[in-house]
Amino acid sequence: MTSADVEQIASNAAAAAPTWSRIPLNDRARLLVNTANQLESARAELVALASEETGLGEERLNNELTRTVVQARLFGDVAARGEFLDVRIDEHDDQFVLGPRPDLRRYLVPIGPVLNFAASNFPFAFSVFGGDSVSALAAGCPVIVKLHSGHPRLGARTTQLVQEAVRDEGHPDGVFQSISGQAAGVELLQDPRIRAGSFTGSTRIGTYLARIAAERPTPIPFYGELGSVNPVFVFPGALGDDEALAQGLAASVSSSAGQLCTKPGFVFVPAGTGWASTVAEALSPTPAHRLLTPSISTSFEESVDSALRAGVTGVLRGSVRTEDGLAWVTPSLLQTDTAHLLAHPDLADELFGPATILVEYEHIDQALTAATQLFPGNLTCTIHAADNDDQVDVERVLAWGIEHAGRVLYGGWPTGVGVTGAQQHGGPWPATTDAQSTAVGTASIQRFLRPVALQNVPERLRPTVLADANHWKVPQSRNAEGPSQAWGDSVRAVEP
């Protein structure tokens, strides 16, 4: 891909932006729903391609495609309903406490062309027509996807299907495009016509790209989902049913060969219970699974080796079979204690693949101290506790989770991220580059919007969603603050 290609793609996106941002919300929604239907029709072909290129199983890939299709339809509804526009109208008010107030109407407008970097580990849900793309399109932004080198043919074919749908609906080509190659991705991220970036991948590359976005002559928001070790805190009471708990952990660690951003990487457990052998037993029947790419294979093996060299105990050492640079692996289980972990902070790096580290603690304080020092930001934090555990300690871990993660689970396992309104997939650095955003769920649309207020603009010139006529019937919040003379009243009302 040459610089001229990149230039053409940026130019197409910029040209499509005004058109795509202004079409009726229902037309925006229709493209999302119709494209989802296209992908559904091509299911067999797409899953076969994805399976061949990624080594992820067909069952998992079928589920992922279903999730991707459902997600696109959901964002069709989000676009059509228009709640995301956050329309606020303050009508003209001569009695305003600070003097006559003009008519003021605020809404969110599309930020402009968005560049999405596709993920290796979700060839559908975080790639060409994944969450970043459909939320940006729903917001009214043209999208360019930088395809992932791990599944180039799937990327090209999915692009083709999306582009056919765009053409069928009569939208300009610049609404949806894709590019290949890291150099092209970096060049485009620096292009002034690109107004936001999103990314799912490693901390190293995500940090590099975030820095580029921040240091442009005109900086842009960059939403990177980077690394997360997703700590789990197991209280003694939760080991009452130690086998069921071990089965749950084993499934969460080994599913998709542990190549999930929410895989539990560190599990704090009470010392001396011998639970590690129960977990090892639960893990050992796991069949070998291919890792996604040669570089993931290499870094997985190196990470496990270096943990062992650092004195961590190998409770279960998984097998590794390499073919054409790709590794087929079975899960590994490692174990250490809080003191050893604190003495070897390098262990805290995310271990991407089917392995987890149990960390024994004598008192939950040791676990919290280690976690605070080594795992400052996470996508998730999981608590396993029972009614007979010290509830004050449980509350302390819950508070820790709220401070250091984007999602806190009580029971269950963090892998498997529902696409709903209340989902939060994002967390304090280094889990994400922007802890105020989410990459999954309807709130993810907020990443690609920017507020504008219109003052005293007459009805005939108002954008449809701000007009009193409100032809698209979007929610409009009017005079939400109430009469300003009363401000502070809700406080006085509760005084004793």
Place this chain on the structure above:
Amino acid sequence: MTSADVEQIASNAAAAAPTWSRIPLNDRARLLVNTANQLESARAELVALASEETGLGEERLNNELTRTVVQARLFGDVAARGEFLDVRIDEHDDQFVLGPRPDLRRYLVPIGPVLNFAASNFPFAFSVFGGDSVSALAAGCPVIVKLHSGHPRLGARTTQLVQEAVRDEGHPDGVFQSISGQAAGVELLQDPRIRAGSFTGSTRIGTYLARIAAERPTPIPFYGELGSVNPVFVFPGALGDDEALAQGLAASVSSSAGQLCTKPGFVFVPAGTGWASTVAEALSPTPAHRLLTPSISTSFEESVDSALRAGVTGVLRGSVRTEDGLAWVTPSLLQTDTAHLLAHPDLADELFGPATILVEYEHIDQALTAATQLFPGNLTCTIHAADNDDQVDVERVLAWGIEHAGRVLYGGWPTGVGVTGAQQHGGPWPATTDAQSTAVGTASIQRFLRPVALQNVPERLRPTVLADANHWKVPQSRNAEGPSQAWGDSVRAVEP
């Protein structure tokens, strides 16, 4: 202020964060309202101090204090109502289209200690207890204000009043603190305990601080309101009442000696109407006004001189009287045309003080071309047009404004920013470092919040605002997406 002082202040703020974030919303609100009342009681003393230190007139300062007090009360209501928490609850659902769904409850939590850099030009409304402080406090964040060197005694006295209110209400001292000196500000901005920064001031310093925030080992959001030239587009029809229009512009340019971030810096006018002399007449009776600081005085004089050296016509050359490094000035009016402006892009820098540049155009396209090239991001954009102007052209300028500004006015003048729910005070770079945020209005609280979702956490452990019991009666949105089987339906419903 030594490093040990800075260390102590960061430590106080971090220690106060959990307490302040968890107290009942009404108690949070009460501090805001009671502090506002304290400032109101000290009005005479504070206005006198501010007047002496800033040279802004007592009338303006009285109005500004009123605005500050009203704003704090408004944020008291915002805190108490709890709408800003954006609570979303997705109940457990066994029938969910992607398989059984857990109970998921999402809300916004305080981001942590916030460092606010006070502004020179708003000693009340953008300083110690200004918008950044009260929105951060309402969000549940401890606040540290870096006082402005232009009004140190007012800063210290206001700090004292706020801290007394904090103590009277029984909150920890770390809830509200202030520091002095640029070095201390920079040191604190780099402290890992600080979780967000906000700033109102020059593009040079704002860019410098934004870079520091982005390049920390743990980057943090930085909300800087920098420079804006606030272009005005005058259509021929609007010159029907040319004297009234000139009076309006003169008042907007000269109020507070033009030291307002929304002052109209460039006014595009039809060529050859001679309107410049009407504006000059309207400006000439303006009495001399002191500029805020010696450095503002110096840069104002230099900017006007360099514009004249660049070949811009001086229609009205204001007087300058300097005393102890401070300048008393009357307004200047400059004029050029679009071609000359495009040939001298240096002219596009903000001219902070009582001056504006009229730019003659033959056709509105020339104005739009110049504005696109030189004024890519603005706080405001203003349109003056009449029914007999080409409405397609008016719509094009409106669209330009929506793309390049945070607030677009039809008629009127951009100075004077109402504190309401629909206000937007922020715009594309370089107007602000984060175009997705606002520094004024209730939405400004969003800058200091971060989402967290709790999954399957039992009622007894849920934070009050997420619990079914909902003792504080905050708005809770339940299952907002509706049954997922229907997703995409709102689209199908509108198909022909």
